[in-house]
Amino acid sequence: MAHGTVERGIAGEVVKSALVEELERALGADAVLWRPYDLMLYEYDGSIDKSRAQAVVFPRSARDVSAIIKACNARGVPYTARGAGTGLSGGAIPSQGGVLISFARMNRILDIDLANLRATVEPGLVNLRLSQAVAHEKLLYVPDPSSQKACTIGGNVGENSGGPHTLRYGVTTNHTLGLEFVLPDGEIVETGGSALEYPGYDLTGLYVGSEGTLGMATKVICRLVPMAESVKTLLVVFPTIAAASTAVGGIISRRIIPAALEMMDNLCIQAVESKAKVGFPLDAEAVLIVEVEGLAEEIESMAEEIDAVCRGYDALDIRIAKDEAERARVWAARKGAFGAIGAITPDYYTVDGVVPRSKLPEVLAEIGEISKRSGQRIANVFHAGDGNLHPLILFDEDVPGETERTIEAGADIMRLCAESGGSLSGEHGIGMEKKDLMPLIFSEDDVEIMQRVKRALDPAGYCNPDKLFPTPGRCLEMFARKGSAVGW
């Protein structure tokens, strides 16, 4: 049932609903948007779905969030959390309308605890701000999604986000030491804290990556990590995608775990270079960006070993960033890759899948075949060390058939990931977008266990509905037209 429709008066004018009036009384009129024009701006995230809320609210505290949730429960209205809306799987889209809870005004750093190397922040804090705030202490917050200039820590917790440097240091769950969150009945609870370890069920771990379906995070205790003494960033140029992707496994099998190991193919190099002008070789079929860090002596020998391994896989050229400024330019270019692709195509669809890194060469070759079959160009820029693929399928929504072909190509890539022993998402989550593909990697029993947790915490199902779990019957339907059904 949709709860997004506006209420109208006798003359057809838009009027405030009773729920909006109640929210305004609780939070103040400047904390609630309800006019259609304003609501339109919050229909989207970074994915291709959209849906309009009945109201967007801007809480300033956990108590505000609790009041919003209680008001929604009393009226049987669904609600959805929104950070910066950069999510790529539709997680922050209010698919059934209802209330969208924006954390934009809960964006403070509450505490920096140097002795325990942690910071307590509000969920609306933009990711990069935390590292900037502790840089003078030579500390950083490791999870570094390419969207880190915009995305929020709450959104990162929702999606269990990663980034280039999670190869060595792990994803958001490895850097979340505790939470305050509001349960779907409005109760405010805390998990974790300042001690190193807590017994009992790992509720923080359960919550991270739950895509806003188990309540709203209102405080996050983040791990801070000392910056490495020295860093070296290598750009390795390869003649083929196969050579570059085989070198990835080659590096790791020598027990060298770089801090980051990223790959870009030629289409992506062209797009990035036309925007960032960092000197990426336009004729290279693929490049690896390899970053090593540690003690000065240690990274010298690591860089030499990587050099030798890559040359063994036909590397054409190996360049080392000569100073911090050059290193920053390389990373800015890499992190701007999605935007650069956006500049060469009217629309693109970001696929997020994981494969064992040993399967990268064959999977990337097959993605090339999917591109030929669908007629859609596909650019690859991804966290190669993690086997976390991000094929970007270029399309034009205005050309009849292209959107459908793009979605089918995306589903084919997901199927490929599943068949190669991988997973449906490395970091962008399942959201609305991939929920009907869950049977590709989970049995009905697996999903039922997850749903039991959901039902125990959110029996009414108002907390971010329509996300994560397959729509009964829909998965079969969706793929039946391709003659190869997905389903249990």
Ligand SMILES: Cc1cc2nc3c(=O)[nH]c(=O)nc-3n(C[C@H](O)[C@H](O)[C@H](O)COP(=O)(O)OP(=O)(O)OC[C@H]3O[C@@H](n4cnc5c(N)ncnc54)[C@H](O)[C@@H]3O)c2cc1C
């Ligand atoms: C250009 C670009 C590059 C990207 N690169 C990466 C990358 O390298 N790595 C990566 O992991 N992702 C990446 N992403 C995806 C996206 O930025 C991440 O998923 C990010 O964590 C989303 O944060 P957000 O604040 O925008 O959250 P939103 O999109 O607003 O929300 C994401 C999910 O979290 C939930 N949520 C938000 N706030 C809360 C809260 N307080 N409590 C509970 N649930 C909440 C929402 O309901 C939703 O399900 C990229 C996106 C773009 C557009």
